[in-house]
Amino acid sequence: MVLQAIKYKRGQLEVLDQLRLPHAEVYETVRSSEDAWHAIKEMRTRGAPAIAIVAALALAAELENLSAANKLSDKAEEVAAFILEKLSYLVTSRPTAVNLADAVTKLSKVVENALSEAGNGEAMKDAYIQAAEKMLVDDVSDNEAIGKYGAEWILKNGIVQGNSEVSVLTHCNTGSLATAGYGTALGVIRSLNAQGKLRRAFCTETRPYNQGSRLTAFELVHDKIPATLITDSMASALLYNRGSEERIAAIVVGADRVAANGDTANKIGTYALAISARHHGVKFLIAAPRTTIDLQTKSGKDIVIEERPGWEVTRIKGPRFDGAELDPSIVENVSIAANGIDIWNPSFDVTPAELIDAIITEVGVVEKDESGAFNMASVFEK
Numbered sequence: 244m245v246l247q248a249i250k251y252k253r254g255q256l257e258v259l260d261q262l263r264l265p266h267a268e269v270y271e272t273v274r275s276s277e278d279a280w281h282a283i284k285e286m287r288t289r290g291a292p293a294i295a296i297v298a299a300l301a302l303a304a305e306l307e308n309l310s311a312a313n314k315l316s317d318k319a320e321e322v323a324a325f326i327l328e329k330l331s332y333l334v335t336s337r338p339t340a341v342n343l344a345d346a347v348t349k350l351s352k353v354v355e356n357a358l359s360e361a362g363n364g365e366a367m368k369d370a371y372i373q374a375a376e377k378m379l380v381d382d383v384s385d386n387e388a389i390g391k392y393g394a395e396w397i398l399k400n401g402i403v404q405g406n407s408e409v410s411v412l413t414h415c416n417t418g419s420l421a422t423a424g425y426g427t428a429l430g431v432i433r434s435l436n437a438q439g440k441l442r443r444a445f446c447t448e449t450r451p452y453n454q455g456s457r458l459t460a461f462e463l464v465h466d467k468i469p470a471t472l473i474t475d476s477m478a479s480a481l482l483y484n485r486g487s488e489e490r491i492a493a494i495v496v497g498a499d500r501v502a503a504n505g506d507t508a509n510k511i512g513t514y515a516l517a518i519s520a521r522h523h524g525v526k527f528l529i530a531a532p533r534t535t536i537d538l539q540t541k542s543g544k545d546i547v548i549e550e551r552p553g554w555e556v557t558r559i560k561g562p563r564f565d566g567a568e569l570d571p572s573i574v575e576n577v578s579i580a581a582n583g584i585d586i587w588n589p590s591f592d593v594t595p596a597e598l599i600d601a602i603i604t605e606v607g608v609v610e611k612d613e614s615g616a617f618n619m620a621s622v623f624e625k
């Protein structure tokens with residue numbers, strides 16, 4: 244069975260509650276833009292592409308259900324105003340991943356363009372829903388292309404080259420639980436595995452939300468991919484050359500926002516991995532669809548980094564164990580830090596382009612030019 248973070252049919256959206264994974268697979272119905280905003284903010288659904296798609300489809304379901312209840316205005320301009328208001332609300336749920344803002348911009352343009360043609364509210368609703376549903380379909384095909392291009396690049400350029408199997412390290416969760424399906428960096432790992440070229444995938448636990456130990460490990464076990472979980476602090480020891488048999492050919496991670504110069508915001512801990520990769524001579528790759536590339540942001544210093552509540556650092560995630568429901572009043576109060584200590588909890592960091600060897604997109608791999616710079620605009624010229 245294919246893992247799905249998002250289940251959608253016209254008028255109905257469900258998201259897999261990722262705060263309950265890996266111990267419970269619970270889908271919750273998202274009936275409105277407000278439901279979606281809270282699910283995204285509280286990270287019950289997460290992952291740069293997924294939050295954009297959930298936001299878009301939540302509004303699609305809301306519109307469809309208003310129409311079914313005869314509560315949708317019959318005036319195209321009134322439905323357009325409703326849609327634009329909801330989109331401007333949804334985009335405030337999380338700031339760093341550009342995919343959400345990118346989707347809002349594109350969907351807003353669809354609405355504005357439809358104004359001249361849509362004769363009534365129903366036509367405006369349909370124009371929006373078709374555009375939102377297309378994002379769901381496009382994301383999966385984009386990820387499969389990213390997987391193909393990324394696997395090709397690693398086999399050609401990774402430390403262990405040629406027909407040998409390769410081992411790869413990844414960070415956070417960039418799989419089916421972070422996208423509409425297949426995944427970005429985890430899509431590269433899936434592609435290597437499908438070709439019989441993957442010796443082993445290593446994933447970091449990715450403190451403090453533990454996307455790696457709770458979500459990526461869940462996906463790798465589900466797909467029966469040979470994989471090993473490590474703590475974030477073990478990554479450099481893993482890269483230290485333990486012999487060519489086990490060497491990590493490349494680190495491949497996702498992205499939340501790639502600036503015009505290639506500086507990349509991704510899950511906290513990514514920058515440290517890039518520094519270690521450079522020190523150990525291991526290739527460091529970003530895997531992301533073009534919806535993650537933000538040409539309006541010139542460099543990483545302009546990227547807003549989301550800071551999250553301190554209790555996410557001090558509390559244990561995943562309070563439910565196999566089959567047993569722990570008493571939340573017990574688990575919620577379990578802390579792994581001294582009471583009274585101040586906490587800093589940035590959800591992302593920025594990896595400078597100089598530490599990135601290549602950026603894998605659905606239209607190909609971006610490498611540096613002879614001046615050592617990434618030309619990210621090139622991916623939109625294909």
Ligand SMILES: CSC[C@H]1O[C@H](OP(=O)(O)O)[C@H](O)[C@@H]1O
Pocket residue numbers: 289290291292340414415416417418421422427428454496497498499509510511590
């Ligand atoms: C393909 S997911 C991209 C990106 O999103 C994740 O962030 P979060 O789990 O906070 O939504 C992580 O940074 C992934 O690399």
